[in-house]
Amino acid sequence: MKLSDCYNFSDFRKLAKKKLPSPIFHYIDGAADDEITYRRNTSAFDDVDLVPNVLRGVENVDLSTTIFGKKLDLPFYLAPTALQRLFHYDGERAVGKAAQKFNTMFGVSALATVSVEEISSMIDTPKMFQFYFHKDRGLNDSCLERAKAAKFDVMALTVDTITGGNRERDLRTGFTSPPKLTLSSLFSFATKPMWGINYLTRGKFELPHLQDYVKEGTSTNTSIGNYFSTMLDQSMNWNDAEKLCSQWGGHFALKGVMSVEDAKRAVDIGCTGIMVSNHGGRQLDGSRSPFDQLAEIVDAVGDKLDVICEGGIHRGTHILKALSIGAKACSGGRLYLYALAAAGQAGVERALDQYRKELERDMKLMGCTKISDLNRDNLKFRNK
Amino acid sequence: MNLKDCHNFNDFRKLAKKKLPSPIFHYIDGGADDEITLKRNTSSFDKCDLIPNVLAGVNKPDLSTTIFGRKIDMPIFLSPTAMQRLYDPEGDKASARAAEKFGTMYGMSTMATTSIEEIANVSSGPKLFQLYIHKDKSLTDDLIERCKRANFDGLCLTVDTIVAGNRERDYKTGFTTPPKLTLKSLIEFGIKPKWVLNYFINRKFELANVKHITDKGTNITKSVIDYVNEQYDPQMNWNDAEYCIKKWNGPFALKGVMSVEDAKKAIDIGCTAIIISNHGGRQLDGSISPFDQLKNISDAVGDKLEIILDGGVRRGTHILKAIAAGAKACSFGKMFLFSLAAGGQAGVERALQNIHDELKRNMLLMGCKNLKELNQSKIIYRK
Numbered sequence: 001m002k003l004s005d006c007y008n009f010s011d012f013r014k015l016a017k018k019k020l021p022s023p024i025f026h027y028i029d030g031a032a033d034d035e036i037t038y039r040r041n042t043s044a045f046d047d048v049d050l051v052p053n054v055l056r057g058v059e060n061v062d063l064s065t066t067i068f069g070k071k072l073d074l075p076f077y078l079a080p081t082a083l084q085r086l087f088h089y090d091g092e093r094a095v096g097k098a099a100q101k102f103n104t105m106f107g108v109s110a111l112a113t114v115s116v117e118e119i120s121s122m123i124d125t126p127k128m129f130q131f132y133f134h135k136d137r138g139l140n141d142s143c144l145e146r147a148k149a150a151k152f153d154v155m156a157l158t159v160d161t162i163t164g165g166n167r168e169r170d171l172r173t174g175f176t177s178p179p180k181l182t183l184s185s186l187f188s189f190a191t192k193p194m195w196g197i198n199y200l201t202r203g204k205f206e207l208p209h210l211q212d213y214v215k216e217g218t219s220t221n222t223s224i225g226n227y228f229s230t231m232l233d234q235s236m237n238w239n240d241a242e243k244l245c246s247q248w249g250g251h252f253a254l255k256g257v258m259s260v261e262d263a264k265r266a267v268d269i270g271c272t273g274i275m276v277s278n279h280g281g282r283q284l285d286g287s288r289s290p291f292d293q294l295a296e297i298v299d300a301v302g303d304k305l306d307v308i309c310e311g312g313i314h315r316g317t318h319i320l321k322a323l324s325i326g327a328k329a330c331s332g333g334r335l336y337l338y339a340l341a342a343a344g345q346a347g348v349e350r351a352l353d354q355y356r357k358e359l360e361r362d363m364k365l366m367g368c369t370k371i372s373d374l375n376r377d378n379l380k381f382r383n384k
Numbered sequence: 385m386n387l388k389d390c391h392n393f394n395d396f397r398k399l400a401k402k403k404l405p406s407p408i409f410h411y412i413d414g415g416a417d418d419e420i421t422l423k424r425n426t427s428s429f430d431k432c433d434l435i436p437n438v439l440a441g442v443n444k445p446d447l448s449t450t451i452f453g454r455k456i457d458m459p460i461f462l463s464p465t466a467m468q469r470l471y472d473p474e475g476d477k478a479s480a481r482a483a484e485k486f487g488t489m490y491g492m493s494t495m496a497t498t499s500i501e502e503i504a505n506v507s508s509g510p511k512l513f514q515l516y517i518h519k520d521k522s523l524t525d526d527l528i529e530r531c532k533r534a535n536f537d538g539l540c541l542t543v544d545t546i547v548a549g550n551r552e553r554d555y556k557t558g559f560t561t562p563p564k565l566t567l568k569s570l571i572e573f574g575i576k577p578k579w580v581l582n583y584f585i586n587r588k589f590e591l592a593n594v595k596h597i598t599d600k601g602t603n604i605t606k607s608v609i610d611y612v613n614e615q616y617d618p619q620m621n622w623n624d625a626e627y628c629i630k631k632w633n634g635p636f637a638l639k640g641v642m643s644v645e646d647a648k649k650a651i652d653i654g655c656t657a658i659i660i661s662n663h664g665g666r667q668l669d670g671s672i673s674p675f676d677q678l679k680n681i682s683d684a685v686g687d688k689l690e691i692i693l694d695g696g697v698r699r700g701t702h703i704l705k706a707i708a709a710g711a712k713a714c715s716f717g718k719m720f721l722f723s724l725a726a727g728g729q730a731g732v733e734r735a736l737q738n739i740h741d742e743l744k745r746n747m748l749l750m751g752c753k754n755l756k757e758l759n760q761s762k763i764i765y766r767k
Contacts, residue, residue, distance in 0.1 A: 033742075160749070162438075172391075234443050234748065235441050237440065258436050259438075262437055265439075283749055284746060284749040286433070286434050286704075287749075288433035288434065288764060292433065292766065293764075
């Protein structure tokens with residue numbers, strides 16, 4: 001199997017599984033507890049049907065949308081995800097360049113393995129910085145200042161990781177960052193020699209946004225769950241978010257809002273967007289899927305800030321369904337991470353190109369030529 | 385595989401399966417008929433979504449709740465289950481000690497293999513006694529008196545075993561108590577020599593609470609089904625339940641109530657609690673699952689008595705969903721029995737630690753400071 005055999009999410013996933021040491025694959029692939037929410041994130045789309053219109057003259061389709069004041073050529077973007085250089089040695093460099101090529105937003109995680117400065121010097125398309133509220137206020141200030149200096153367009157504060165999720169696959173594989181070599185993981189790493197060679201020869205693995213402040217930045221092996229539980233400030237509240245919002249002074253979003261009540265408060269503290277997200281099912285298993293909750297949130301605050309539907313997206317039609325309900329855009333992590341692991345920048349580009357083609361095809365089949373043509377009349381909910 | 389590899393229900397179950405002779409494993413694991421209700425008990429939780437709140441500034445969530453007049457440190461306790469010494473030589477003692485360590489309630493079955501008095505000696509933690517009404521009424525009076533003397537906190541009367549369920553796995557394995565050695569089961573017991581060794585070198589296996597009254601307690605090899613059908617009184621009615629309440633004169637629950645109508649009657653006869661349960665899917669297959677029925681019952685009687693949800697609970701999030709729907713606490717049987725079989729007291733402690741950690745983590749992720757904040761506004765049922 002190779003890149004040219006990858007036509008959809010499952011194909012990229014399969015190829016990634018072949019290329020990655022198993023603890024790393026399962027870190028991407030896994031979710032919390034029994035992974036009920038992880039599965040629901042995608043299957044929720046299946047409970048809603050698209051209702052197409054015919055004979056509408058749809059030769060030219062415009063997929064562009066505007067979020068956080070930036071026009072994107074695609075109605076979805078690459079959600080910030082941690083540790084990308086574990087998945088491919090180019091990591092954020094590959095993903096950033098692919099995003100630029102398709103003119104969509106690139107989300108950079110606080111736990112990125114390439115610095116905001118380097119990314120900013122590399123691409124001039126829209127960029128989002130994802131921020132964790134650490135106990136160490138110096139680290140928080142430094143993250144904000146550096147992202148501002150690097151001219152990032154959006155700051156997204158993650159609010160659904162107040163403690164680490166119970167990712168049982170990581171408990172079994174012993175996944176840590178940087179990878180720790182235990183006897184069982186050693187075996188898995190040894191069976192993927194190319195990954196090992198690249199990991200050791202393509203530049204030191206580091207977390208440039210944290211390394212001046214925490215030992216976890218470079219050398220100590222820590223699990224992500226453990227990192228969340230020990231390094232992040234569990235007393236984080238609305239006042240803290242409001243202060244960060246004004247300290248940033250630009251487009252500011254909360255990532256991981258699921259209740260209508262919280263969405264309204266996000267408006268009150270000055271947010272210009274929210275990501276309706278459950279962290280890809282990786283935190284609270286049994287919690288609601290973004291798509292199931294989308295309509296209620298759009299109805300409450302959709303005219304006051306940009307609502308992004310994040311999680312579970314495997315297909316162009318999933319994006320069309322979310323946009324029809326009223327999301328301004330969608331985003332996802334796994335939708336490009338498997339492709340990154342499968343083939344670096346070329347992999348991400350292939351994935352993005354396929355989503356673009358799917359969206360174009362599906363818009364035509366729906367009888368729509370621009371995103372604003374999509375609305376709830378396009379949809380039928382099976383259970384309502 | 386060993387205890388430290390056990391992170392969830394399935395892990396404990398797998399390890400228990402390795403350690404137990406197959407008839408005994410299947411006695412715990414099985415349900416009635418086609419086991420539809422057994423499966424639904426757990427899957428019913430998946431149709432209900434939790435809605436978290438963010439930025440709530442919750443540091444240390446309070447997991448405590450009060451049932452049967454006792455404060456317990458987390459809203460999950462050990463259901464009364466029969467014959468625990470079949471699963472571990474220490475049996476009920478191991479369970480009771482583990483429960484006390486985590487500040488939660490231990491439930492003792494009439495058909496326990498350790499006596500009321502022995503348990504009172506090893507644990508001062510919250511204790512619930514589960515009562516079956518036998519045809520021999522003096523046995524009921526005797527059990528209630530002994531529970532009083534032994535300072536048990538609550539009494540529950542099981543009302544869903546008027547006749548034994550059709551547990552087909554037990555027919556196939558030939559499960560009886562004490563274990564009967566047929567040719568087939570002999571092979572199965574023979575390949576778990578450690579279990580056999582423990583069974584024979586430890587104290588004699590007996591139904592410690594009823595042995596002085598019924599010979600079925602000790603000598604005669606009986607299937608549980610035969611025992612239930614011969615010894616329990618199928619004429620039991622609301623008057624008998626009321627009789628027990630008066631006799632006990634303390635916190636009292638009916639265990640196995642599933643209809644709103646019966647829940648209301650339970651109030652009328654003076655119950656302080658009900659345990660919504662279908663006996664872990666071991667009695668009437670095709671009957672409604674506790675979680676599917678919880679909201680209906682809670683909306684009708686939740687302000688008048690304590691509601692305990694029993695059955696299908698595997699995860700911290702299951703418990704949070706039940707609390708949000710209106711339960712005061714949950715209880716589980718299979719979950720801790722597998723951990724008991726997997727590792728004795730240490731096994732039960734690990735299971736309780738896991739569930740405690742899950743509850744705490746999930747309360748933080750829900751943004752809830754205490755269980756009172758978990759109400760029906762925090763859940764949405766999907767159709």
